[in-house]
Amino acid sequence: MSRNNGMIRLEGIGKSFKVATRTAGLKEAAKALFARKHTVVEALKDISFSIGEGEVVGYIGPNGAGKSTTIKVMSGILVPDDGSCSIMGYTPWKDRAEYVKHIGVVFGQRSQLWWDVPVLDSFELLRDIYKIPEAQYKANISMLTEMLALETIVQMPVRQLSLGQRMRCEIAASLLHSPKLLFLDEPTIGLDAVSKLAVRSFIKKLNKEQGVTVILTTHDMSDIEALASRILMIGKGSLLYDGSLEELKGRFGSGKTVTVDYRGESGPIEIPGAAMLEWSAERAVYSFDPEQLTLAEIVSRLSAFVEVVDIEVVAKDIDEMIVRLYEEHKI
Ligand SMILES: Nc1ncnc2c1ncn2[C@@H]1O[C@H](COP(=O)(O)OP(=O)(O)OP(=O)(O)O)[C@@H](O)[C@H]1O
Numbered sequence: 001m002s003r004n005n006g007m008i009r010l011e012g013i014g015k016s017f018k019v020a021t022r023t024a025g026l027k028e029a030a031k032a033l034f035a036r037k038h039t040v041v042e043a044l045k046d047i048s049f050s051i052g053e054g055e056v057v058g059y060i061g062p063n064g065a066g067k068s069t070t071i072k073v074m075s076g077i078l079v080p081d082d083g084s085c086s087i088m089g090y091t092p093w094k095d096r097a098e099y100v101k102h103i104g105v106v107f108g109q110r111s112q113l114w115w116d117v118p119v120l121d122s123f124e125l126l127r128d129i130y131k132i133p134e135a136q137y138k139a140n141i142s143m144l145t146e147m148l149a150l151e152t153i154v155q156m157p158v159r160q161l162s163l164g165q166r167m168r169c170e171i172a173a174s175l176l177h178s179p180k181l182l183f184l185d186e187p188t189i190g191l192d193a194v195s196k197l198a199v200r201s202f203i204k205k206l207n208k209e210q211g212v213t214v215i216l217t218t219h220d221m222s223d224i225e226a227l228a229s230r231i232l233m234i235g236k237g238s239l240l241y242d243g244s245l246e247e248l249k250g251r252f253g254s255g256k257t258v259t260v261d262y263r264g265e266s267g268p269i270e271i272p273g274a275a276m277l278e279w280s281a282e283r284a285v286y287s288f289d290p291e292q293l294t295l296a297e298i299v300s301r302l303s304a305f306v307e308v309v310d311i312e313v314v315a316k317d318i319d320e321m322i323v324r325l326y327e328e329h330k331i
Contacts, residue, residue: 058228164195
């Protein structure tokens, strides 16, 4: 459970990038060599939040919103232009050498493992880099091998692994030194359903059993639904939402969709309080708010005209809610 003791505190973080503007044509390119034109991209604007020990937070937002930039600031790779960041008492980019001993970082699209050597050799190199005591290393290897089913794959070179196998090894590599905080940037990107479930259930267990705090960026809303009790949403560099998934559901998710299969001849039947999404020869689809209109009322109204054969009701899915939230903030 979350204990917001401010393990992580960001206050007014800002970061801009200067990007050279490219101009079309050889002549223009030659000119640009002498007088380079730049535009400034404000990747992060006044970002503040605080995260407690033991939380699992989903950091979401559309492409280019600033998620990776925030993770890079929090992991000490990037120095922000403004603001302060304190994580477990460290300023990540200032105390980096000491700080990295307490964090694990996985960038789904980049590898920290050596391509041509067996995974175990990479693990041993990391043991030396982090100066992990032998007993701790052995205990962690055995725990991670079991939990992530690595037994047979750690003997293989990374280039021979499937994406799912590699991701499990990447996650293991980030945890060999027993960090209390884990940053996961798109950990399930490109994985098949089975591998996604394996990664998710591992993260859940790690948080529950070892109390590791997890910050997760993802475009996959089912990752969020499975793992994160809290969502931070960023758009165009600004923080737009900080709250629980439940709150978000309360705001957008009370609506349901009902699909009714029917027999009989009838034109479209209007139901006061419900929006008709589809009317065809044997099927009708409506969206409705269960607090305003009951399913029984819908069925009873339809039954007056046709014979209702089957009914299916589904709650609005989380992707839909996120799109609504993006729309609300015009991002
Ligand atoms: N090194 C850099 N140089 C110039 N611009 C950068 C750099 N890194 C990020 N940006 C810009 O900063 C903005 C935020 O990028 P960032 O990678 O943080 O977004 P993101 O939310 O992680 O996106 P995605 O979901 O696509 O990974 C973008 O406009 C991006 O082009």
